[in-house]
Amino acid sequence: MSSSRDDFGIAIRSALLQRGAKQKFSLFFVFCLSVLIFFLDIYPNKFMDVSRSLLNDVVYRISTISSSPLNLGSNIVRNTKKHIFIYKENKLLKSELEKLKSKEYKIEFLTTENKNLRETLDAVSDNVNISIVAKVLIDKKSLFLKSVILNKGANSKIKKGMPVVEGNYFVGRVVEVNYLSSRVLLLNDLNSRISVVIQETGAQAILTGTGSDKPSLEYLPEAYEGKEGNLVFTSGKDGMFSAGLAIGKTVIDNEQLNVKLFSDSSQLSFVSIILNSKIESNNF
Amino acid sequence: MALIKKFKYRFAKLGPIILLYFLSISELDTEFSNYFEILSFNLQLIIVYYWMLKSPNILGNGHVFFAGIINDVIMGLPLGTSPISYLVVSLVASYVKNVTVNISLFTDWFTFLVALLFSNFIHMGLMINFTELNITYTDLFYNVFFTFLFYPFFWFLFNSYRVATHVGKDD
Numbered sequence: 001m002s003s004s005r006d007d008f009g010i011a012i013r014s015a016l017l018q019r020g021a022k023q024k025f026s027l028f029f030v031f032c033l034s035v036l037i038f039f040l041d042i043y044p045n046k047f048m049d050v051s052r053s054l055l056n057d058v059v060y061r062i063s064t065i066s067s068s069p070l071n072l073g074s075n076i077v078r079n080t081k082k083h084i085f086i087y088k089e090n091k092l093l094k095s096e097l098e099k100l101k102s103k104e105y106k107i108e109f110l111t112t113e114n115k116n117l118r119e120t121l122d123a124v125s126d127n128v129n130i131s132i133v134a135k136v137l138i139d140k141k142s143l144f145l146k147s148v149i150l151n152k153g154a155n156s157k158i159k160k161g162m163p164v165v166e167g168n169y170f171v172g173r174v175v176e177v178n179y180l181s182s183r184v185l186l187l188n189d190l191n192s193r194i195s196v197v198i199q200e201t202g203a204q205a206i207l208t209g210t211g212s213d214k215p216s217l218e219y220l221p222e223a224y225e226g227k228e229g230n231l232v233f234t235s236g237k238d239g240m241f242s243a244g245l246a247i248g249k250t251v252i253d254n255e256q257l258n259v260k261l262f263s264d265s266s267q268l269s270f271v272s273i274i275l276n277s278k279i280e281s282n283n284f
Numbered sequence: 285m286a287l288i289k290k291f292k293y294r295f296a297k298l299g300p301i302i303l304l305y306f307l308s309i310s311e312l313d314t315e316f317s318n319y320f321e322i323l324s325f326n327l328q329l330i331i332v333y334y335w336m337l338k339s340p341n342i343l344g345n346g347h348v349f350f351a352g353i354i355n356d357v358i359m360g361l362p363l364g365t366s367p368i369s370y371l372v373v374s375l376v377a378s379y380v381k382n383v384t385v386n387i388s389l390f391t392d393w394f395t396f397l398v399a400l401l402f403s404n405f406i407h408m409g410l411m412i413n414f415t416e417l418n419i420t421y422t423d424l425f426y427n428v429f430f431t432f433l434f435y436p437f438f439w440f441l442f443n444s445y446r447v448a449t450h451v452g453k454d455d
Contacts, residue, residue, distance in 0.1 A: 007383070015378030027378060030349040031371045037353070038364025042414045052363065059309065059357040067311040141315040142359045143324060143427055144417055176360065183360055190418040211420050 053178040060149050060181045064137045129242065131165070131272040132156055137181065139268060146189035146211065148268055153178045156273075163234070163241045163274045169262040170194075170234055170245040171271060182273075186265045187215055187247065195238040196247060196259075199231035207232065207247065207259060214251060214258040226250060226257035242274070296449035300335045300442075301347050304328060308355040308366075324423070325430040328355065329403060330438045332370045333396050336377035337387070338442070342451060348374055361417075365410050372403040389439055396435050404428050 016028040040048050082089075134150040152158055154177050162174045164184045172192065176183035185192055192209035196217070203224055205217040220226070230250040236243030248261040306312065307328055315324035328351065335343040352367030359366070376399035384391060408424065411417055445451070 011379050011382040012375075014382050015375055025345045025349070027345050027371060027375055030345045030367070031375075034349060034352070034364045034367035034371060036364075038362055038368065038410065038414075041363040055363075056357055059354055063309045063311070063358055066306065066309050070311055138311055138358065140311050140358055141313045141324075143315065143423055144411070144419065145360045147360055190420060191416070211423065 056176070056178045057153070057180045060137055060178075067138065129274045130276045131274045132158070133270055133272050134182075135270055136268045139266070145191070146186045146209070146265065147172075147175070147183050148186065148265075148271075150182050150184060150271065150273070151180070152273065153181045155179055157275060158182050158273055161240050163245060164271050165245060165274065166263040166268055166271050168246055170241075170247045171261075171263045171265065171268065173240070174273065184271070187261060188213055188265055194241070194247070195235045196232050197235040197243070198250065199233065200227075201230070204235055204237065210258075213265070214253060214260055217250070217257045217259060220257065226252055228252055232259050293450065296445075296451050297342060299445065299449070299451070300331060300342055301344075304331050304343070304347065304351045305354065307331075308351045309358065322423075322426040323430060324427045325434050326427060327431075327438070328366075328370065329373050329400060329431055330396075330435055331442075332373045333377050333399055333435075334392075334439060334442050336374045337381055337392065338446065339451065340378065340381070345371070345374065362410075362415055365407060368410065369403045369407040372406055373399045376402060389436055392439060393432075393435055397432055400428055400432055 016026065016031075041052065132152060134152040134156075136148045137151050138149040150164075158174060158177055160174055160177055163170060164172050164174060170187070172184045172186040172189075173194075174182050175185040187194065187207065187209055188211065189209040190211050192207075192215070194207040196205055196207045197203070198205065198217070201224075203221050204219075206219045207215050208218050209215045217226070217232075228249075228251055232247045232250060234241045234243055234245040234247065246262060248259040251258050251260045307314075314327045332343065332348055336348075348370045349367045352365075352370045353363060355361075355366040356363050376395065380387075380391075380395045404424065408419065411419055
């Protein structure tokens with residue numbers, strides 16, 4: 001018994017401390033270093049913040065370069081597929097265009113009416129957003145975090161918490177800012193919580209990421225009966241985002257009210273960061 | 285001719301390191317949820333375990349550590365979580381190498397499960413106790429399961445690579 005315990009100890013000690021002829025570091029040394037770096041990183045301090053920011057910028061740039069052959073390949077495949085289905089897509093687009101044209105007249109009428117009513121009320125429009133366009137540098141799937149990395153950072157006045165949109169559709173918020181890059185937490189991430197409002201009913205809820213492409217609606221009013229096809233917008237109640245950014249449409253999956261997002265998070269290439277949101281603190 | 289042969293051998297020796305770094309730094313991932321919802325596996329852990337077990341001098345602890353740090357930066361995890369996870373796998377591999385004489389696919393596969401469970405247990409512990417990131421336990425379970433399941437495939441693949449290139453024959 002004692003001898004087998006000794007053997008175990010010797011084998012573990014040997015595994016931890018021995019260095020092969022061409023090994024520069026023992027396992028024990030790099031393990032201690034990893035633990036030290038981990039604890040330095042999780043407890044905020046100025047030195048690690050600056051170091052991490054610099055490391056992030058350097059690694060993101062190298063990653064972009066190393067991923068370029070892969071991206072080229074996937075772009076070729078995507079474009080080829082698009083060309084194959086171009087006739088079918090054209091037919092579909094034509095029918096959608098007709099529908100949209102009829103809607104446009106209605107929107108024009110509503111916009112004029114809204115403008116007239118605002119003038120009557122002497123209200124100032126707060127819907128003008130100042131935004132900056134950024135390119136998605138890295139979009140790597142992860143088990144823990146659904147996020148993308150953008151090529152704009154603190155040098156472009158980006159701050160933590162700013163909303164990010166693709167076209168007119170809300171896709172997520174900035175959670176990490178480096179000098180030349182930033183990370184966006186997508187709506188479908190488990191850690192994402194956004195205050196939203198549901199069209200028609202005006203019900204308020206929290207949009208919670210589930211890891212899948214359909215985040216769920218939580219904290220709905222009691223006895224709320226969900227209906228498919230209702231539009232979901234940011235409510236602006238969280239004090240971070242302006243109200244009215246379109247997110248998606250409601251769908252019912254297994255009696256749970258979820259939201260089918262308008263933007264496909266796996267296909268993001270260019271996004272806009274809204275700069276005049278209600279973010280006060282400078283995070284860099 | 286001898287020079288070309290030497291160059292080829294040196295390049296072949298760098299193969300596993302290049303693959304490990306490339307998987308950590310590039311957009312290439314082993315999560316296939318677009319095709320099959322639960323399919324994802326951790327190829328880095330397979331590489332670290334296999335090469336640490338068969339020829340530790342090829343990969344090296346320093347490279348494993350740096351690949352882990354790069355992975356953390358790209359994934360947005362606290363620095364050090366992936367290196368700790370990789371090094372636990374390395375430790376089990378070194379231990380198994382020290383205590384066993386005859387290594388077959390089945391002994392490798394079984395001990396890999398132990399390494400995988402240890403590594404993920406520590407990784408999960410760090411994430412739960414020291415970060416505010418939420419984890420889907422079922423996704424993590426499927427990831428461990430598929431990593432374990434695919435090990436024999438990569439075992440044969442890396443074995444063929446070793447035979448073809450004569451890499452690590454001195455270990």
